[in-house]
Amino acid sequence: xxxxxxxxxxxxxxxxxxxxxxxxxxxxxxxxxxxxxxxxxxxxxxxxxxxxxxxxxxxxxxxxxxxxxxxxxxxxxxxxxxxxxxxxxxxxxxxxxxxxxxxxxxxxxxxxxxxxxxxxxxxxxxxxxxxxxxxxxxxxxxxxxxxxxxxxxxxxxxxxxxxxxxxxxxxxxxxxxxxxxxxxxxxxxxxxxxxxxxxxxxxxxxxxxxxxxxxxxxxxx
Amino acid sequence: xxxxxxxxxxxxxxxxxxxxxxxxxxxxxxxxxxxxxxxxxxxxxxxxxxxxxxxxxxxxxxxxxxxxxxxxxxxxxxxxxxxxxxxxxxxxxxxxxxxxxxxxxxxxxxxxxxxxxxxxxxxxxxxxxxxxxxxxxxxxxxxxxxxxxxxxxxxxxxxxxxxxxxxxxxxxxxxxxxxxxxxxxxxxxxxxxxxxxxxxxxxxxxxxxxxxxxxxxxxxxxxxxxxxxxxxxxxxxxxxxxxxxxxxxxxxxxxxxxxxxxxxxxxxxxxxxxxxxxxxxxxxxxxxxxxxxxxxxxxxxxxxxxxxxxxxxxxxxxxxxxxxxxxxxxxxxxxxxxxxxxxxxxxxxxxxxxxxxxxxxxxxxxxxxxxxxxxxxxxxxxxxxxxxxxxxxxxxxxxxxxxxxxxxxxxxxxxxxxxxxxxxxxxxxxxxxxxxxxxxxxxxxxxxxxxxxxxxxxxxxxxxxxxxxxxxxxxxxxxxxxxxxxxxxxxxxxxxxxxxxxxxxxxxxxxxxxxxxxxxxxxxxxxxxxxxxxxxxxxxxxxxxxxxxxxxxxxxxxxxxxxxxxxxxxxxxxxxxxxxxxxxxxxxxxxxxxxxxxxx
Numbered sequence: 079x080x081x082x083x084x085x086x087x088x089x090x091x092x093x094x095x096x097x098x099x100x101x102x103x104x105x106x107x108x109x110x111x112x113x114x115x116x117x118x119x120x121x122x123x124x125x126x127x128x129x130x131x132x133x134x135x136x137x138x139x140x141x142x143x144x145x146x147x148x149x150x151x152x153x154x155x156x157x158x159x160x161x162x163x164x165x166x167x168x169x170x171x172x173x174x175x176x177x178x179x180x181x182x183x184x185x186x187x188x189x190x191x192x193x194x195x196x197x198x199x200x201x202x203x204x205x206x207x208x209x210x211x212x213x214x215x216x217x218x219x220x221x222x223x224x225x226x227x228x229x230x231x232x233x234x235x236x237x238x239x240x241x242x243x244x245x246x247x248x249x250x251x252x253x254x255x256x257x258x259x260x261x262x263x264x265x266x267x268x269x270x271x272x273x274x275x276x277x278x279x280x281x282x283x284x285x286x287x288x289x290x291x292x293x294x295x296x297x298x299x
Numbered sequence: 300x301x302x303x304x305x306x307x308x309x310x311x312x313x314x315x316x317x318x319x320x321x322x323x324x325x326x327x328x329x330x331x332x333x334x335x336x337x338x339x340x341x342x343x344x345x346x347x348x349x350x351x352x353x354x355x356x357x358x359x360x361x362x363x364x365x366x367x368x369x370x371x372x373x374x375x376x377x378x379x380x381x382x383x384x385x386x387x388x389x390x391x392x393x394x395x396x397x398x399x400x401x402x403x404x405x406x407x408x409x410x411x412x413x414x415x416x417x418x419x420x421x422x423x424x425x426x427x428x429x430x431x432x433x434x435x436x437x438x439x440x441x442x443x444x445x446x447x448x449x450x451x452x453x454x455x456x457x458x459x460x461x462x463x464x465x466x467x468x469x470x471x472x473x474x475x476x477x478x479x480x481x482x483x484x485x486x487x488x489x490x491x492x493x494x495x496x497x498x499x500x501x502x503x504x505x506x507x508x509x510x511x512x513x514x515x516x517x518x519x520x521x522x523x524x525x526x527x528x529x530x531x532x533x534x535x536x537x538x539x540x541x542x543x544x545x546x547x548x549x550x551x552x553x554x555x556x557x558x559x560x561x562x563x564x565x566x567x568x569x570x571x572x573x574x575x576x577x578x579x580x581x582x583x584x585x586x587x588x589x590x591x592x593x594x595x596x597x598x599x600x601x602x603x604x605x606x607x608x609x610x611x612x613x614x615x616x617x618x619x620x621x622x623x624x625x626x627x628x629x630x631x632x633x634x635x636x637x638x639x640x641x642x643x644x645x646x647x648x649x650x651x652x653x654x655x656x657x658x659x660x661x662x663x664x665x666x667x668x669x670x671x672x673x674x675x676x677x678x679x680x681x682x683x684x685x686x687x688x689x690x691x692x693x694x695x696x697x698x699x700x701x702x703x704x705x706x707x708x709x710x711x712x713x714x715x716x717x718x719x720x721x722x723x724x725x726x727x728x729x730x731x732x733x734x735x736x737x738x739x740x741x742x743x744x745x746x747x748x749x750x751x752x753x754x755x756x757x758x759x760x761x762x763x764x765x766x767x768x769x770x771x772x773x774x775x776x777x778x779x780x781x782x783x784x785x786x787x788x789x790x791x792x793x794x795x796x797x798x799x800x801x802x803x804x805x806x807x808x809x810x811x812x813x814x815x816x817x818x819x820x821x822x823x824x825x826x827x828x829x830x831x832x833x834x835x836x837x838x839x840x841x842x843x844x845x846x847x848x849x850x851x852x853x854x855x856x857x858x859x860x861x862x863x864x865x866x867x868x869x870x871x872x873x874x875x876x877x878x879x880x881x882x883x884x885x886x887x888x889x890x891x892x893x894x895x896x897x898x899x
Contacts, residue, residue: 101340116370120344121355123553125361135702152732159737170364179368217733225730244732245722252716252740253358253365261744263676266355266715270676272512274484279672282811285490290482290505290684291305292466298497298504 115178136173142168146207151216152247158226159260162251170250181252183241199236300578301572302345305603305610309573312338312578312614313894315599316587320412322620322863324571325455325880329887330618331576332531335894340540340583340601342621343381344409348564352378352556357715364718372405378416378562379553380685381408386605388773391779399820402762402781403623403827404473410581411564412622413830414876417556419509419561420682420871421461423452425470427691431757431869435695435702438654438757439868442840442849445472451881453478456522458535459561459880462679465508471687477519480512481750483685484548486676488668488711488748495839497804500706501799502689506682509553509561509877515539531574536568551680568750580875582612586776588617588633588642588859596859598786599628602774606789616858616890616899620883623865624653624764627835628779631766633707641766643853648846649836651763653781653868656755656831657705658824662812663804664727668746676712676745684709688872697792701791705754705872709798713745726812750803751794755872757788758834762826783826790819797822833874835862850889858899862886 116130129135135225137145146163149162149171162168175186209284211219221232227235228270251257279288293296313335316327323353325340331337333468353376358365361375368375372383381387386406393401407413426445427870431438455461455477460482465473481625482505485493493503517539523530544556552562571577581737582604589611591597598613599850605760619626641649688704714720722742724731728739761784766777797815804811808826839845842854862883864875895899 115719118384119370119387120381121351121362121370121375123351123376124356126356132362152736154733154737156734156737166359174363177363177368178368179365180365222603224732225725227725228730241725241730244736245719248721248736248740249364249718250805252721254360254766255716255871258357261713261716261741263713263716263744265675265713266357266548266674268548269411269675269676270546272483272545272547275487275490275674279487279491279674283487283488283491283667285494288485288490289492290485290493291464292468292502292504294467298493298502 082158118186125205129166129169129173132175133178134172135169136176137172141193142172143209144197144207145171146241147216148193148196149247150222151213152244153251160256162247165251165254165256167247174246184244188239188242192236194244195236255298301577301848302433303812305580307339308580308612310336310738311750312336312518312612313611314338314616314618314890315340315614315618316351316618317557317599318412318622318625318863319410319568319579320563320620320622321876321879322617324411325777326513326841326887327577327622328571329884330566330891331571331574331892332525332534333528335576335891337571337577338614339577339579340489340585340612341410341581341601342584342625343410343412343603343869344583346380346410346415346564348378348411348554348562349556349558351812352554354553354556358717358781359451364394366718373416373552375847376550376553378552379407379409382406383471389778390770390772391778392770393782394782395834399785400783401825401827402655403825404779404832405610405827405830406622406625410579411562411568411710414561414563416552417876418681418874419551420510420685420874421456421459421507421877422562422706423470423880424448424871424873425473428471428869428871428873431703437702437838438722439837441868442838442845447849448878448881449475451885452877454524454576454884455880457513457516457878459508459509459566460511460515461507461877462505462512464505466504468687468689469500470505479507482506483512483679485683486678486712486746487671487674488665488721489709491665491667491807492709492711492748492803493807496803497856499806500689501685501686502897503684505744506685508682509681511542511544511559512545512679515542534570534573538573542566545679547675547679548677548881549680552869568585582719584622584774585629586632586774586778588619588629590636590642590856592632594636595711596856602776603843605773605808607616613719615894616860618860618862618890619865620861622683623832623835624779626861626863626865627764628766632777632834642687643836643855644848644858645855648764648844651760652758652834652868653755653762653764653783653832654756654758654764654834654867656711656829656870656872656874657752657756657789657792658829659819659822660750661797661800661804661815662747662749663800663807663809664812665746665748665804665807665809666807669742671713671745674713676714678712680708682708698783699791701788701795702756703755703788703792705752705792705796707796709754710749711747716744722840732767746806748807748809750800752793752800753788753829753872753874754796756870757786758785758837758869759784764835781827785820785823785826790823791822793821794819796853799874831864831870833867833870833875834859836865837868838866839868851886852889859884860890
């Protein structure tokens with residue numbers, strides 16, 4: 079996938095929220111010198127970064143507890159892979175909502191408000207904060223907000239939060255070694271040659287006879 | 300002493316090359332390999348892909364899992380440095396914020412420019428593409444034909460390394476013997492696309508990209524590249540041996556530390572520097588070409604971005620290869636002897652006929668590809684296959700409602716999971732979470748396919764750039780102001796793309812994500828967003844309506860040349876980089892010829 083596609087899809091992926099364009103309207107370009115506090119336009123690309131080393135992680139302990147509980151409702155441990163919170167997704171979310179960029183600033187409001195709503199709703203329904211609920215109680219709550227399409231109007235805002243939170247949790251999780259292993263991504267290793275898919279698989283899929291070189295006479299079929 | 304500082308300029312050069320990307324790299328390569336003393340001036344910083352490229356880094360090692368930000372617009376690991384849709388302190392002006400009338404301008408500030416991150420898709424213009432006006436009455440003919448360009452396409456392919464097949468399709472030229480490297484094997488989804496698209500009459504063939512699928516032919520190619528020049532042959536043979544073949548991992552957009560794909564910094568500049576004929580100054584922001592009393596160009600003025608000071612260099616010949624719009628900006632900010640509207644602009648055409656590629660996209664999900672066994676589908680990182688334009692005859696017969704074609708690029712496979720790989724799945728999962736979400740992720744991973752149409756835009760009077768009367772950058776240099784407008788040839792083409800993508804997705808037994816956009820004006824991406832800016836100093840056969848001749852030589856100033864995309868009088872659907880390099884080589888040969896004949 080080329081980078082244009084990547085960025086486009088990245089933005090399209092957040093269709094559940096208003097898009098904040100990375101581009102700048104004409105007036106801003108002409109009148110302002112942008113002051114950035116992020117990692118700048120020339121960061122070192124070849125070293126690993128720790129969450130929190132570029133900007134402080136601004137999430138209280140209480141928020142972290144709720145965030146971790148919700149992450150793990152979305153991506154719990156199962157037979158094949160660990161839970162979201164156990165592979166650092168809460169730190170990823172904390173880094174995300176603390177970042178000095180427009181998209182992340184927007185998400186900060188959405189997520190902190192959403193976490194507060196989750197706790198308030200937990201107390202209202204069950205008399206406890208979200209992380210102290212039974213799994214069945216957590217699910218009862220999440221069932222009301224897990225689908226933007228099916229959520230009742232009074233849960234629309236919470237469903238919007240949940241969609242974004244699930245996207246970010248999945249983003250944080252599947253970019254870790256554990257997440258890559260879960261979906262059986264086996265690339266990013268140097269190979270001597272690229273052999274393409276095995277013939278047995280292509281036969282199973284009915285693709286074993288698809289030619290790629292156009293014959294001198296006639297067409298590829 | 301190849302990399303020098305402004306204080307170390309000690310000679311009048313044969314040629315100054317402004318810019319170091321595809322055009323600047325190719326120009327400096329050809330000129331220095333054939334013995335000319337060349338000074339390259341690059342506005343951005345020095346950049347070394349061999350030490351700076353993140354080759355195996357994973358998103359979890361990057362801030363924000365590699366997300367795109369205002370600092371790194373295409374994501375953390377994209378090769379672009381100090382630029383993107385904006386360069387701090389170096390603004391440009393858009394006449395409107397309306398997406399239909401806006402041009403977004405991508406600029407890096409680094410040695411090698413955009414070649415460090417480009418998609419490496421390397422397609423030849425075909426015979427029709429050089430003579431569009433003669434074929435359908437629209438736009439302009441080029442003052443050269445495909446036959447004139449073909450030997451230079453061969454040379455560039457031999458030098459940089461392009462994979463692909465010769466398929467003998469209409470207006471999709473075959474390469475010369477031995478010019479292409481074998482294409483990589485298709486991945487599963489590529490084969491499904493090929494099988495199903497062909498059933499509905501859409502061809503799918505091997506992609507053409509600047510990636511070494513095996514080592515270059517260092518025994519035979521040097522003599523074909525530099526006949527009669529044993530020293531150049533020796534240098535390039537040695538350099539070809541040092542470029543490794545692709546090891547089928549890590550995205551090309553990060554750049555390539557093993558030099559397995561084309562970027563100016565790994566392919567053009569190392570051998571050019573090895574000749575000893577090339578000096579390079581980075582952080583040198585050229586803003587003006589100056590004229591001597593004889594009316595010829597005698598040098599350039601530039602700002603040393605490190606000190607902020609005005610500097611100067613002189614040469615017999617000036618080559619502008621700064622990127623189409625930056626080249627226009629330099630010309631319009633230079634003074635000519637005769638008129639007040641910039642240099643080389645007696646036609647009034649400098650800045651006119653700015654073009655980009657028409658882009659529209661659609662995605663789908665393919666049940667046949669769900670739950671496949673683990674496969675390493677990194678391959679050459681994209682485009683093992685593509686679809687060239689296939690409806691030339693229907694179009695010429697007026698059956699389509701738009702005049703020029705498009706090709707299709709496919710984004711597919713079990714790619715390294717990124718931030719958005721498992722985002723926005725509700726349309727498939729109904730909103731699952733918990734263990735069910737994990738099962739869904741395993742099921743759907745690798746079953747998505749993205750379709751990107753890349754089409755020809757016909758030059759028009761609404762799309763141009765000029766100097767803004769007020770705004771200056773932080774160096775005090777007047778900046779560009781952009782005007783933009785599409786015609787129905789482009790918007791209808793974008794709508795046609797959408798329908799084609801839907802048809803292919805359905806032929807694959809898949810589901811369209813969302814709905815195809817029937818209104819082309821809504822489907823088309825903003826001007827400039829494809830980063831195929833060309834035009835602005837178009838070449839032609841007549842000095843009254845073009846800026847340069849077929850060699851990029853300015854009609855008004857005979858020792859001033861443009862070798863970047865600014866000279867394109869049309870913008871075929873074929874991505875412009877290969878053509879930029881072929882024409883830059885051709886122009887450089889012409890410069891050498893004129894210098895040998897003492898005509899320059």
